[in-house]
Amino acid sequence: xxVHFLTEVHPxxxxxxxxxxxxxxxxxxxxxxxxxxxxxxxxxPLKEGxxxxxxxxxxxxxxxxxxxxxQSQKKMMNPYLIIDSVKFHQGVHRTFNCTxxxxxGYETYPHSADLKxxxxxxxxDCHGGDDTYAKYxxxxxxxxxxxxxxxQHVGDKFTCSSCHDQHYYQSVxxxxxxxxxxxDYNNEMCKDCHGSTAKYRLLTDKMQRPLNEIHDWLPxxxxxFDNVRCIECHTQVTDTLMVSHNILAKEQARKxxxxxxxxxxxxxxxxxxYENLQSRSxxxxxxxxxxxxSYIIGANQVPALKILSIIFLVLALAGIFTHSFFRFLKK
Amino acid sequence: xxxxxxxxxxxxxxxxxxxxxxxxLLLIITGxxxxxxGDSPLxxxxxSVLLHNISGIVVSVSYLLFFFGNLFTSNGFQYQVKAKGxxxxxxxxxxxxxxxxxxxxxxxxxxxxxxKFNPLQKYSYILVMYICLPILILSGLALMFPEVIxxxxxxxxxxxxxxxxxxxxxxxxxxxxxxxxxxxxxxKNPLKNYRSIITGWHEMNH
Numbered sequence: 001x002x003v004h005f006l007t008e009v010h011p012x013x014x015x016x017x018x019x020x021x022x023x024x025x026x027x028x029x030x031x032x033x034x035x036x037x038x039x040x041x042x043x044x045p046l047k048e049g050x051x052x053x054x055x056x057x058x059x060x061x062x063x064x065x066x067x068x069x070x071q072s073q074k075k076m077m078n079p080y081l082i083i084d085s086v087k088f089h090q091g092v093h094r095t096f097n098c099t100x101x102x103x104x105g106y107e108t109y110p111h112s113a114d115l116k117x118x119x120x121x122x123x124x125d126c127h128g129g130d131d132t133y134a135k136y137x138x139x140x141x142x143x144x145x146x147x148x149x150x151x152q153h154v155g156d157k158f159t160c161s162s163c164h165d166q167h168y169y170q171s172v173x174x175x176x177x178x179x180x181x182x183x184d185y186n187n188e189m190c191k192d193c194h195g196s197t198a199k200y201r202l203l204t205d206k207m208q209r210p211l212n213e214i215h216d217w218l219p220x221x222x223x224x225f226d227n228v229r230c231i232e233c234h235t236q237v238t239d240t241l242m243v244s245h246n247i248l249a250k251e252q253a254r255k256x257x258x259x260x261x262x263x264x265x266x267x268x269x270x271x272x273x274y275e276n277l278q279s280r281s282x283x284x285x286x287x288x289x290x291x292x293x294s295y296i297i298g299a300n301q302v303p304a305l306k307i308l309s310i311i312f313l314v315l316a317l318a319g320i321f322t323h324s325f326f327r328f329l330k331k
Numbered sequence: 332x333x334x335x336x337x338x339x340x341x342x343x344x345x346x347x348x349x350x351x352x353x354x355x356l357l358l359i360i361t362g363x364x365x366x367x368x369g370d371s372p373l374x375x376x377x378x379s380v381l382l383h384n385i386s387g388i389v390v391s392v393s394y395l396l397f398f399f400g401n402l403f404t405s406n407g408f409q410y411q412v413k414a415k416g417x418x419x420x421x422x423x424x425x426x427x428x429x430x431x432x433x434x435x436x437x438x439x440x441x442x443x444x445x446x447k448f449n450p451l452q453k454y455s456y457i458l459v460m461y462i463c464l465p466i467l468i469l470s471g472l473a474l475m476f477p478e479v480i481x482x483x484x485x486x487x488x489x490x491x492x493x494x495x496x497x498x499x500x501x502x503x504x505x506x507x508x509x510x511x512x513x514x515x516x517x518x519k520n521p522l523k524n525y526r527s528i529i530t531g532w533h534e535m536n537h
Contacts, residue, residue, distance in 0.1 A: 219380050223477060257376035258368040295491040298368040298376070302495070309502050316506050320513045323428070327517075330433040 046089065049097035049107070058085040087168040100126075101166065123160040137241060144238065144245040152249075154203050162203065163189045173242050173274055179294070182274060186229040186243075217255075227294050228271060232260065237269050244270070261298035268299075337444055339533035344406060347396045348528055354390035357382055359505050366498065384475060391468045397460065409447050410457055420450040432517070442533070452514070459507050463500050470497040 046054075056062040060082060066073045088094060099107055103118040127138040145151060150158045160166075172185040191211075193199045200208045215221050233254040235244035259266050340348070361383040364373045374382065401407035423439045428451070431439070440449040448456065470493050473480050481489040515524040520534075527533040 219377065220477070257380075261365070261376050262369045263367070264369065294488055295494050297365050297494070300491060300494070301366070305495075305499070312502075312506060316509055320509070323513075326433050330435075 045095045047095065047097045049099060050088075050094075053098045053106070054083060054085050054088070057081055057083045058088075083167055091166075091168045091170055093166055093169060123164075123166070140241060141245050144241065148245060148247040149249045150247055157203060162193070176274070179271060179274075180227075182271065183227060183229050186231065187225070190230040214250075219257075228260075228267070232267060232270055237266055239269055242274075258298065261296060263299065263301055265296060265299035267296065335535045336532045337535055338531055339444075339447055339527055340531045341404070341406065342531070343396060343400050343404075345528060345531055347393050347400065350389055350393035351397070354386040354393065355504065355508060357386035358390065358501070359508070361386065362498075362501050387468075387471045387475070390464075391472065394464060394468060408445075409453065410461070412454075412457065417450070417454070421454065424449050424451040428517075442535070447533075455507065455511075459504060463504055463507075467497060467500045467504065470494075470500070 056077065060077055060079070061074050062077050063072050063074050065071070101121045103115050103120070105112055105115045105118070124138060124142060127133045127136065128142075129139070145160070150162070154162075170185070172182055176182045176185070193203065194208070194211060197208055211225075212221060215224075218224055231244055231247070234247055234250075236246050236248060238244045238246070254260075254266075265272075360373055361379040364379040365376065365383060368376045368379070373379075401410060420440070427436065427439050438449065440446060442449070473493050474490070474497060477490050480493050483489060484492055515528075516522075518524060523534055
């Protein structure tokens with residue numbers, strides 16, 4: 001609730017009107033940081049609009065002017081409205097103005113309370129039907145997503161942003177240098193709701209059971225949690241999409257261990273396909289296996305050792321057979 | 332021809348051998364199921380994991396019985412290494428298996444209370460029991476608790492290297508088992524040695 005005798009002002013106003021007496025100090029600071037600024041701007045593609053928003057939303061504390069007392073006042077920012085500017089800067093949408101997705105009314109400060117009710121642009125508003133983004137197959141992702149248990153259960157309330165935080169989104173599956181990076185990034189998305197009661201309750205009134213309890217049937221549970229993505233078992237593998245988006249109902253989740261733990265492991269078509277595409281040739285060769293970051297029983301096979309073991313086994317059996325033959329002959 | 336019976340294998344040794352034999356057999360079968368778990372594995376992956384872990388623990392505990400039994404009883408003398416003339420002794424025994432026994436020659440190293448194994452048996456047992464099995468047990472325990480394994484050894488996954496070592500040694504022990512079972516059948520009566528590891532009494536033919 002807003003208090004009428006308080007007038008909140010944008011920080012730029014504060015800087016302009018309350019720091020005039022510090023001009024000489026500022027002037028020196030500007031001179032000193034001049035070189036850094038000009039170099040930094042090249043690597044800092046943030047739009048001016050985004051920078052303005054981050055002055056408040058990038059900090060845990062913001063300043064306003066109380067018009068009644070004419071004094072500046074510091075207030076805590078709502079933690080859910082704080083944007084991590086470093087992570088934002090690493091995300092694919094770093095070149096955006098906040099109002100590219102949020103209502104342009106947010107450019108005015110103080111913000112009107114009604115703005116919260118305004119619908120936001122969704123991903124397909126920008127990415128849909130545009131050849132620039134054709135390779136990302138947003139329409140196909142949308143088709144798969146609509147079939148997912150999330151949409152089936154929650155309906156329209158479940159959107160891309162329920163999993164993907166557009167502020168920080170990175171195309172990890174395409175660009176990560178290690179499988180571990182892909183696993184960590186992806187699983188954080190799932191844990192964001194399935195490991196947090198608050199966010200889970202935003203979407204459903206169902207009681208949430210702890211993840212380790214739900215997966216108590218899974219041997220070496222933590223090892224699986226740390227080294228494969230949740231979607232390895234909870235989606236249907238789609239060869240033509242980088243990441244499967246059809247999250248299955250728990251009854252349909254993969255529970256047959258040998259689907260992953262075998263020479264024809266489905267992980268080759270899911271988690272490991274990125275490495276296969278980027279750096280591996282000749283799947284299953286000693287080098288490919290050794291370069292691997294982890295070991296999957298049944299899936300990591302070394303063909304050279306397999307041949308050697310067959311040779312030794314045949315030699316041993318042939319030796320035994322020949323020896324038995326002569327034993328029988330010379331009895 | 333007279334038959335003399337010598338008490339060869341004390342109770343503790345036979346208990347160890349029984350547990351070890353059953354455990355190793357299960358480990359081999361479940362190990363193959365895990366490594367080649369495809370569309371039709373011998374035993375399902377999940378059951379194999381459980382059985383492999385249980386039999387691994389059984390073999391590890393029974394190994395302690397073998398190790399301390401040999402450390403504190405006279406049976407340990409059977410495993411003492413004598414480097415001098417080793418190659419010559421091994422060659423002599425190999426010649427007997429490959430040639431002499433077919434010509435009905437007397438064994439070069441007849442068994443007695445003091446010498447329960449011929450040189451080939453003795454050194455293959457030493458190799459398997461004091462080198463292969465301890466490494467297999469340690470690597471197996473490490474794979475059971477993979478968080479203790481070093482993450483990276485240069486560019487290699489620590490778990491992968493441990494699993495590779497475990498599989499290679501597991502295969503060697505499997506080969507040993509096949510040969511061990513065959514060699515045990517050598518003698519006047521093919522079942523004689525199998526009987527003696529159960530009863531403890533070894534029949535000596537004179």
